[in-house]
Amino acid sequence: MRISPKMATLLTLSVIMLIAPFFFPSAYYFRIASLVYVNALAVVGVVILTGYAGQISLGHAGFAGIGGYACALAPVYLGLHPAASVVFGALASGVMAWIVGRPILRLKGYYLAVASLGFGILVSMVLTNEIAVTGGPDGMKVADLGLRSWLSERGLSLTNGQFWYTITALLLLAGAWLALNLENSATGRALRALHGSETAAGTVGIDVASAKLTAFIISAVYASVSGSLIALMNRMITPDIAGYMHSIEMVTMAVLGGSASVAGGVFGAAILTLLPQALTSFDQYEQVTLGLIMMLVMIFLRQGLLPGLASLLKGRGA
Amino acid sequence: MTLLTVEGLGIQFGGVKAVNDVGFSLNPGEIVSIIGPNGAGKTTLFNMISGVYTPGAGKVTLAGEDVTGMAPFLLARRGLSRTFQNLQIFQSMSVLENVMSGFHLRERGSVLADLFAWPTARRRARAAEGDARKLLERVGLERAAEREAGSLSYGSLKRLEIARALALDPRLLLLDEPAAGCNAVETEEIDHLIEEIAKAGTAILLVEHDMKMVMRISKHIVVLDHGEKIAEGEPAVVSRDPRVIEAYLGAQAKDKAMGEEAGHAEH
Amino acid sequence: MADFMQFALSGVTVGAVYALIALGFTIIYNASDVVNFAQGEFVMLGGMGTVFAHQAGLPLPLAALLAIALTAMIGIIFNRLAIETARNAPVVSLIIITIGASIFIQGVVQIVFGKQIYRLPSFSGDTPIPLFGANILPQSLWVIAGAIIVFIALWLFFTRTMTGRAVLATSNNRLAAQLVGINTNFMMTLSFGVSAAIGALAGVLVSPITLTSYQVGVPLALKGFAAAMLGGMGNPKGALVGGILLGLLESFTAGYLSSHYKDAVAFIVILVLLSVKPQGLFGTKTVNRV
Amino acid sequence: KLGATISETGPASFLGDPEAKTLKLLVEKINAAGGIKGEKIKLFLYDDGGDPNKARTFATRLVEEDGVVAIIGGTTTGTTMAVMPVAGENKIPFISLAGAIEIIDPVQPFVFKTPHTDKMACEKIFEDIKKRGLSKVGMLSGTDGFGASMRKQCLAVAPAWGMTIVADETYGPKDTDMTPQLTTIRGKEGVQAIVTPGFGQGPAIVTRNYNQLSMTIPLYQSHGVASNSFIQLAGAKESEGVRIPGTALLVADLLAADDPQKKVVTEYKALFEGATKTPVSTFGGYAHDAFAIFVDAAKRSKSFKAVDLRDAIEGTSKLVGTTGTVTMSAKDHIGLDLSSFRMLEIRNGGWTLVK
Amino acid sequence: MLSIEGLRSRYGRIEVLHGLDVTVNSGEIVTVVGANGAGKTTLLKCIAGVQPVSAGQITFRGEEITLVPAFKRLSRGLALSPEGRQIFTNLTVEENLRLGAFLFADERVERDMEDAFVMFPVLKQKRNLVAGGLSGGQQQMLAIARALMGRPTCLLLDEPSMGLAPILVAQIFDVVKSLKSLHVTVLLVEQNAFGALEVADRGYVMETGRIAMEGEAKALIEDPRIRETYLGI
Numbered sequence A: 001m002r003i004s005p006k007m008a009t010l011l012t013l014s015v016i017m018l019i020a021p022f023f024f025p026s027a028y029y030f031r032i033a034s035l036v037y038v039n040a041l042a043v044v045g046v047v048i049l050t051g052y053a054g055q056i057s058l059g060h061a062g063f064a065g066i067g068g069y070a071c072a073l074a075p076v077y078l079g080l081h082p083a084a085s086v087v088f089g090a091l092a093s094g095v096m097a098w099i100v101g102r103p104i105l106r107l108k109g110y111y112l113a114v115a116s117l118g119f120g121i122l123v124s125m126v127l128t129n130e131i132a133v134t135g136g137p138d139g140m141k142v143a144d145l146g147l148r149s150w151l152s153e154r155g156l157s158l159t160n161g162q163f164w165y166t167i168t169a170l171l172l173l174a175g176a177w178l179a180l181n182l183e184n185s186a187t188g189r190a191l192r193a194l195h196g197s198e199t200a201a202g203t204v205g206i207d208v209a210s211a212k213l214t215a216f217i218i219s220a221v222y223a224s225v226s227g228s229l230i231a232l233m234n235r236m237i238t239p240d241i242a243g244y245m246h247s248i249e250m251v252t253m254a255v256l257g258g259s260a261s262v263a264g265g266v267f268g269a270a271i272l273t274l275l276p277q278a279l280t281s282f283d284q285y286e287q288v289t290l291g292l293i294m295m296l297v298m299i300f301l302r303q304g305l306l307p308g309l310a311s312l313l314k315g316r317g318a
Numbered sequence B: 001m002t003l004l005t006v007e008g009l010g011i012q013f014g015g016v017k018a019v020n021d022v023g024f025s026l027n028p029g030e031i032v033s034i035i036g037p038n039g040a041g042k043t044t045l046f047n048m049i050s051g052v053y054t055p056g057a058g059k060v061t062l063a064g065e066d067v068t069g070m071a072p073f074l075l076a077r078r079g080l081s082r083t084f085q086n087l088q089i090f091q092s093m094s095v096l097e098n099v100m101s102g103f104h105l106r107e108r109g110s111v112l113a114d115l116f117a118w119p120t121a122r123r124r125a126r127a128a129e130g131d132a133r134k135l136l137e138r139v140g141l142e143r144a145a146e147r148e149a150g151s152l153s154y155g156s157l158k159r160l161e162i163a164r165a166l167a168l169d170p171r172l173l174l175l176d177e178p179a180a181g182c183n184a185v186e187t188e189e190i191d192h193l194i195e196e197i198a199k200a201g202t203a204i205l206l207v208e209h210d211m212k213m214v215m216r217i218s219k220h221i222v223v224l225d226h227g228e229k230i231a232e233g234e235p236a237v238v239s240r241d242p243r244v245i246e247a248y249l250g251a252q253a254k255d256k257a258m259g260e261e262a263g264h265a266e267h
Numbered sequence C: 001m002a003d004f005m006q007f008a009l010s011g012v013t014v015g016a017v018y019a020l021i022a023l024g025f026t027i028i029y030n031a032s033d034v035v036n037f038a039q040g041e042f043v044m045l046g047g048m049g050t051v052f053a054h055q056a057g058l059p060l061p062l063a064a065l066l067a068i069a070l071t072a073m074i075g076i077i078f079n080r081l082a083i084e085t086a087r088n089a090p091v092v093s094l095i096i097i098t099i100g101a102s103i104f105i106q107g108v109v110q111i112v113f114g115k116q117i118y119r120l121p122s123f124s125g126d127t128p129i130p131l132f133g134a135n136i137l138p139q140s141l142w143v144i145a146g147a148i149i150v151f152i153a154l155w156l157f158f159t160r161t162m163t164g165r166a167v168l169a170t171s172n173n174r175l176a177a178q179l180v181g182i183n184t185n186f187m188m189t190l191s192f193g194v195s196a197a198i199g200a201l202a203g204v205l206v207s208p209i210t211l212t213s214y215q216v217g218v219p220l221a222l223k224g225f226a227a228a229m230l231g232g233m234g235n236p237k238g239a240l241v242g243g244i245l246l247g248l249l250e251s252f253t254a255g256y257l258s259s260h261y262k263d264a265v266a267f268i269v270i271l272v273l274l275s276v277k278p279q280g281l282f283g284t285k286t287v288n289r290v
Numbered sequence D: 001k002l003g004a005t006i007s008e009t010g011p012a013s014f015l016g017d018p019e020a021k022t023l024k025l026l027v028e029k030i031n032a033a034g035g036i037k038g039e040k041i042k043l044f045l046y047d048d049g050g051d052p053n054k055a056r057t058f059a060t061r062l063v064e065e066d067g068v069v070a071i072i073g074g075t076t077t078g079t080t081m082a083v084m085p086v087a088g089e090n091k092i093p094f095i096s097l098a099g100a101i102e103i104i105d106p107v108q109p110f111v112f113k114t115p116h117t118d119k120m121a122c123e124k125i126f127e128d129i130k131k132r133g134l135s136k137v138g139m140l141s142g143t144d145g146f147g148a149s150m151r152k153q154c155l156a157v158a159p160a161w162g163m164t165i166v167a168d169e170t171y172g173p174k175d176t177d178m179t180p181q182l183t184t185i186r187g188k189e190g191v192q193a194i195v196t197p198g199f200g201q202g203p204a205i206v207t208r209n210y211n212q213l214s215m216t217i218p219l220y221q222s223h224g225v226a227s228n229s230f231i232q233l234a235g236a237k238e239s240e241g242v243r244i245p246g247t248a249l250l251v252a253d254l255l256a257a258d259d260p261q262k263k264v265v266t267e268y269k270a271l272f273e274g275a276t277k278t279p280v281s282t283f284g285g286y287a288h289d290a291f292a293i294f295v296d297a298a299k300r301s302k303s304f305k306a307v308d309l310r311d312a313i314e315g316t317s318k319l320v321g322t323t324g325t326v327t328m329s330a331k332d333h334i335g336l337d338l339s340s341f342r343m344l345e346i347r348n349g350g351w352t353l354v355k
Numbered sequence E: 001m002l003s004i005e006g007l008r009s010r011y012g013r014i015e016v017l018h019g020l021d022v023t024v025n026s027g028e029i030v031t032v033v034g035a036n037g038a039g040k041t042t043l044l045k046c047i048a049g050v051q052p053v054s055a056g057q058i059t060f061r062g063e064e065i066t067l068v069p070a071f072k073r074l075s076r077g078l079a080l081s082p083e084g085r086q087i088f089t090n091l092t093v094e095e096n097l098r099l100g101a102f103l104f105a106d107e108r109v110e111r112d113m114e115d116a117f118v119m120f121p122v123l124k125q126k127r128n129l130v131a132g133g134l135s136g137g138q139q140q141m142l143a144i145a146r147a148l149m150g151r152p153t154c155l156l157l158d159e160p161s162m163g164l165a166p167i168l169v170a171q172i173f174d175v176v177k178s179l180k181s182l183h184v185t186v187l188l189v190e191q192n193a194f195g196a197l198e199v200a201d202r203g204y205v206m207e208t209g210r211i212a213m214e215g216e217a218k219a220l221i222e223d224p225r226i227r228e229t230y231l232g233i
């Protein structure tokens, strides 16, 4: 039986998620793996927006910021449960994406890039400046999700690391599943079509503006949930989460891994999350190495790491 | 009942009237051709009818509804479909997916259904794929189905565009130079394809410089020059019009077209 | 009134800084459709290079010249090794390469020169010049003059010279450019060299005002990028006007509205302007017939 | 084994860089002298780039992977806040190098810090302004964590010192021109002094702009600029008369011979400047003090177990550091008072003590 | 003048030219015909140097040019009017033409441009407009005119008649014929096989990356197989 690429991606991912913990020598590895999954979740959103629909956003961290601060603020000001705050943040991000997306998605290429960059900067500026509410640049504390103690009361006691590993792994799996479903559906095809030619997409009946907006909203929700998870995991949050560097990081992970595919995006997220950890022994050479690796990958594997490596291997075989 | 009526349509680019006060109409199942010298305004006329450009003047009526200046995707929902003179292919998608995207209107459901891969969404996708393959067969591209569209030769891309346009199952099909880049034999295949489509009830508006094809299959011809309609009528009448010969056909070509027409009559 | 003048002068000074950087973007963009996110690093290299050459004992003008030449070389090497090798890669990949280069260059400078902040001495002293009740530093005049001269040079280059047109042709259609005999690789090399040199020149001119360190590049590049988009990417006129406008917006907002949200107001204006004019102020809409 | 997560790069690298260098130098020095109780110190030093998310990861790594007995670091308040839960959960003593008062107030069992709080800096400045008989203050703060936190504290304590804040402007950490803000402040009725919390190039540019506008009212910078490089950047002429609440470190040579801090700061200054060829700054001093507290506690501690170490740190008494003399207790995890701040003024391109 | 031996070329891993031998003698007009996807365009791209050659060699005026970069081939006299027009859409018509003569800076450029305007008067009308706004046929004219501005001794034309009105198609073939009197060699790829073979001296028939047939143009027109598969008669 042939398995579809979609199933192959999901299976590989779940197998890795299941097996990896058995090789983890310490809680630190659980933390790193959770970070990989959280970043990958945001990157999957970027894959939908940039990989499928071809729209570049340099402000997606803004949505991560909204998601993250929703988890910090909603329990305090609205009395929401942290878990409900994640949903609340996702909704807020979705609405925000809808409001912002409509005007800026009319822009193309770099103009869209700069407009989205502006949006991201606005969000991080509000988070930085409204000290009374957000705690300013030093950030604020985030309530405990509470799920872990709830579980342990019911006999399932996990360490903090294991707990977050499970949560993030499950959410990434769900996120990847949704994105893969989308890829080969009418909506996904519409997104990829408008990437190719907006004029032609229009004449086959695709509402280009609303399709772009859909992709923007979906990817905003991904970023938002990822931001929420970071906030809950760290039990604190600072405006860095909405910063320009974080936006760039998301796009880089997606492109480096191979932006047109979910598998590539996850791979890219893994590499760029692990790399700085692996490079700590290089001390001051860390930045140099990171920059160098980014350049080399893009030069020699221009479709990104995963597709690039795959075709290299195939080339050997053939 | 007339399917498409165009009245007094016009547009300017930087003060130059690219199309000026053009009108004609079209019935279901009919093939009407627009001919005229390069730059006469044929493609521009297509662009206005299909909503790519907003007309500066005039009115377009589709099946009784005023659709002037309506966005292309809304026109597509009303049964209008087209191909492009400058190819608009979804380069990085496979040939099959290009055609499947033509089924968008039939296949689309809610975004949620697509995200969660509900059975209805999957069923629609399967149906679209099956039908897309049939269409590819019709234009002779079935063997290229899985290839990346960007890797096809020019002539094959032209046919891919026709297949995609057909996927909409249009009431009105606009073809902009479908035979360009095809040799005589390939042109004839396309020729037959168009006639078949028309027989099934689709109205066809055709722009083409291959006079042999135009004269053979069109019921009615509209001739443009410098954005204005200079003649219109049945092929035999138009091809004898001295203004048309001077502006477009050229004396030599006229003889040939006539000769070939006679040749076909012999068959 | 004096306040107004002061805000205006401040805006023009800062704007000229942005304009110089935006002008640097223009050339590479015109040759390759790539927005070079490492442009800010060229600015930084110009400033840092001059600081160290000066510290090593070279007189200031010589130090500046050396730094500019070296930066131009680095631009050319960057093009040769990275951009040209990845020639047919999609634009996003090229953007990532330039971001990678930016990180790389920062890393190297940080190892070689350290993380200190430095300042170049002002070219003509630090005595403020009174102007309509406001004060301006002589160095600001240098920066403004620099921006205007670079603008004029670029504008002439792109509208009056065949090479300038060849650069435009290279990005418009590389295949066609080769077919008409344009050495597209050379055009790219040229663009990167000149672009880097302009960046470095900007660095030399602004360092006495803005100070310099290994990490000044990114924020400057971002502002320059925003300015270039505001004016319309690829058009020298757009870069100049966009830069000055952005500077004025910031300073008037800081002066009259709120210094907390000065960058925010600038970006909101950009968003609003782009939603009215999607190609920026002077950007031309590309016509692509279907 | 000692752990550290410092913002060597990123927006706070101006602070983190001397901190990291100081730690490395001191560890080298003490190991050369035979270590503590015969054991050599192994330093695990990570660069969190100012990102709290990374800081937390590195803290986890220090605790879980490297098995350190204590953590120094958290250059910024943000990164410190991220490390605190890890230190708390794993019961590892953690000495922060960041300014905010929230770090030690309320006191958490395993969290300490070395720098003065921002509140103290504000109070020191206001005290001096008051001494000059002035009371109307214009503020111009950086929007980075350092500036924003100090701005908050200053606004909070101003009334208590009889100060009225007549202008409250800010600038971005990467801004290159602050004349509009200064112009606005200058235009405010009766403004008598300017206080500008911030670090890095911002304060230097503010000082230059202040001269550009020919302003003459007293200008107070924060301890964020406490380094000779500030004078170089702002220019000797331009920075003439600028006052800051600083530490003994900057005026090592001016200290009276019997000053208790004289020996410590002179030694540290010689060590740092000798090895790095860059002028010392307060921030490196914070790292120096954190390390000194750790070493002092480790020497006294019964074992290198976390709880013992913590108790030993709480027992720190009359430890002379670069910042001041530290005496901790279970309730006081900073151990400094206002007297350890010294009001400094720039005269002829050098720091002088304001009597 | 131009000789191609054992030419192979590939896109990625797929080979599309499987060893072609083509010769064009000085002053000759040679036509290549073939079905969609036969590899005609690829052949011309190889000769012009914008498509990598994986095996075989291309010799032009006695020198091997297989590895000479594309931009240097024009200075040796090889110009291509490419498939899909490939004009500079953001530049004006006049700038397009001037770039066609990029290698020259003499007064002949002006004369050549006037000649081009005589040949295609509509280009003169539009000389200051952005080329991207031209109609399909007008762009095709511009592409041909631009190739001529490069003063080729050997002109490669990829479907020059595509999208042109009948009156201009006839004119294009006239131009091709007239080039002969100017001693310009022409390699012509055409779907309008009848018209092309009529003006040509010799012809090649390509099928899926190979030369299936070659011979005198007159003979090919008479060949029943050709008449059936390419001429539709």
Ligand SMILES: Nc1ncnc2c1ncn2[C@@H]1O[C@H](COP(=O)(O)OP(=O)(O)OP(=O)(O)O)[C@@H](O)[C@H]1O
Pocket (backbone or CB within 6 Å): B013, B018, B036, B037, B038, B039, B040, B041, B042, B043, B044, B045, B085, C287, C289, E132, E133, E134, E135, E136, E137, E138, E163, E165
């Ligand atoms: N977007 C545009 N900008 C500027 N001019 C335009 C634009 N669209 C069309 N034109 C002008 O309008 C005229 C008509 O062009 P159109 O493409 O409709 O011609 P056509 O009849 O299709 O010609 P062809 O047979 O060559 O395809 C041309 O002169 C063209 O330059």
Ligand SMILES: Nc1ncnc2c1ncn2[C@@H]1O[C@H](COP(=O)(O)OP(=O)(O)OP(=O)(O)O)[C@@H](O)[C@H]1O
Pocket (backbone or CB within 6 Å): B150, B151, B152, B153, B154, B155, B156, B181, E011, E016, E034, E035, E036, E037, E038, E039, E040, E041, E042, E043, E083
């Ligand atoms: N960019 C590409 N990538 C991959 N394959 C390609 C590419 N371009 C062309 N091909 C393939 O190479 C073969 C030859 O194409 P080519 O364009 O040379 O044909 P052609 O004879 O010019 O056809 P046409 O008459 O349709 O223009 C075809 O099978 C085509 O699909």
Ligand SMILES: [Mg+2]
Pocket (backbone or CB within 6 Å): B042, B043, B044, B085, E135, E136, E137
């Ligand atoms: Mg047309």
Ligand SMILES: [Mg+2]
Pocket (backbone or CB within 6 Å): B153, B154, B155, E040, E041, E042, E083
């Ligand atoms: Mg071809």
